[in-house]
Amino acid sequence: MSRSQTHLGDMNLKDFRKYGYRAIDWIANYLANPDKYPVLAQVKPGQIREALPKSPPENPETMDSILKDLDQIIVPGITHWNHPAFFAYFSLTGSVPGILGELLSAAFNVNAMLWKTSPAATELEQVVLDWLRQMLGLPADFQGIIYDTASISSLHAMTAAREALADLKVREEGLAGRSEIPRLRLYTSEQAHSSIEKGAILIGIGQRGVRKIPVDNEFRMDPAALRHAIEEDTRSGWRPFCVAATVGTTSTTSIDPVPEIAEICKEKGLWLHVDAAYGGAAAILPEMRHVLDGCERADSIVVNPHKWLFTPIDASAFYCRRPDTLRRAFSLVPEYLRTSEGETVRNYMDYGIQLGRRFRALKLWMIFRYFGHKGLAARIREHIGLARQFTSWIDDDPDFERLAPAPFSTVCFRARPKDLADLLEKSPKAADEIERYLNSLNEALLEAVNATGLAYLSHTRLRDRFVIRLAIGNIRTTESYVSRAWKLLRDHARRLDKEFRPSALRVHEDG
Ligand SMILES: *Cc1c(COP(=O)(O)O)cnc(C)c1O
Secondary structure (H helix, E strand, O other): OOHHHOOOOOOOHHHHHHHHHHHHHHHHHHHHOHHHOOOOOOOOOOHHHHHOOOOOOOOOOOHHHHHHHHHHHHHHHOOOOOOOOEOOOOOOOOOHHHHHHHHHHHHHOOOOOOOOOOHHHHHHHHHHHHHHHHHHOOOOOOEEEEEOOHHHHHHHHHHHHHHOOHHHOHHHHOOOOOOOOOOEEEEEEOOOOHHHHHHHHHOOOOHHHEEEEOEOOOOOEOHHHHHHHHHHHHHOOOEEEEEEEEEOOOOOOOEOOHHHHHHHHHHHOOEEEEEOOOHHHHHHOHHHHHHHOOHHHOOEEEEOHHHHOOOOOOOEEEEEOOHHHHHHHHOOOOHHHOOOOHHHOOOHHHHOOOOOOOOOHHHHHHHHHHHHHHHHHHHHHHHHHHHHHHHHHHHHOOOEEEOOOOOOOEEEEEEOOHHHHHHHHHOHHHHHHHHHHHHHHHHHHHHHHHHOOOOEOEEEEEOOEEEEEEEOOOOOOOHHHHHHHHHHHHHHHHHHHHHHOOHHHOOOOOO
């Protein structure tokens, strides 16, 4: 083959336009009604893999055939997070301005590691994070950086907290094999996200370096227990160094008492990190700003725009009031990355583990501008309103019960037929059997509702009870989807209870 016959280089731009427009049309059709698909992918494990070739394509293929397979093979295996009845986990949501931001940042394909490797990427990141800081009502001494996820943000917080123990020289000497230094202890609540414990594993303090503080009856960290734990540990030779509080815990969205925790941290000289990955976004509403009360005293805080600020995954906003400590923990500049701008610019690679960085600020800029603070707030307010509505349906139905307060847009509840509640009151000895039955009833209920493809909810476990969670956060969710989910829950609960209730728990047969 002669050189002139070889097709090198990128796709020709005539084809790019053709398929680019087609892809945009595809997206618009998809987003016009994502509810034509089942929310939860109805495929078996391995089904998608088996539909795909085992070996890589030897020869070029046409974009037509690739897009055809997208529809036929990939889409059936998609769980539709865009579906307005996606109520599982935290129902994170993207938005069209965010999709356009992703498209354009892929086109630029800049690496935002240094200021000079794309000044606009660095400076836009500084600006949009400062906008978000203002919307959240946090003070100006919080400096922001975007990481991919809250897990990584919290890992950076914990590493900075460890670096703040300057006398230990952990950066230089490590932790292993040093009998001259005490073991480090971090505190978080029993309800904290698993990423805190994972971070502890990574920074070398181990799972035993995490002490989980009990919660009150509303699942909030008990500050008296925190204080007691810190003092007890100090007496027995541990070195307390960090508290990770949560605003919006993963199971129930409970809010730790940050003002009291901040006071303890100040008194004991501990780093306070606040994990507000989901709940923080609500603080852009004036009437919800109180959820971040006390956070102005934290050393660091994470809020995920990809959770509840209409940003396509991934984007996690990390704020730190001690950026010099963060930088001391992470800055390590090899010769080939030295630049002459010095302290006049921010080189984001100095503030984190990764060198290469995506241009995530672009999508945030487009989203914040397109919706405005008011538009973002109005959508979150609607989600909170829908969750209140759902909460009132649960509370008013004698055959259901709510199992935690719902301060945001996530509701924890279970089916609990009224006659069983009555039975429990009359014969407390039956409690274990009733609880066992309710657990299996609710597990079956969740599965039955999800199998309809008309709604997708997830679960948690609270005090040994199987709990169904309904989380509202999708930009397309309206009341009709929430009420349809409620009807499904009621209908299936009634049916399953009739079918599966053990005879010993049948109270009165009135039919
Ligand atoms: C979602 C969530 C996380 C994990 O977020 P990632 O960005 O997926 O790592 C951590 N903490 C809380 C409170 C969360 O809601």
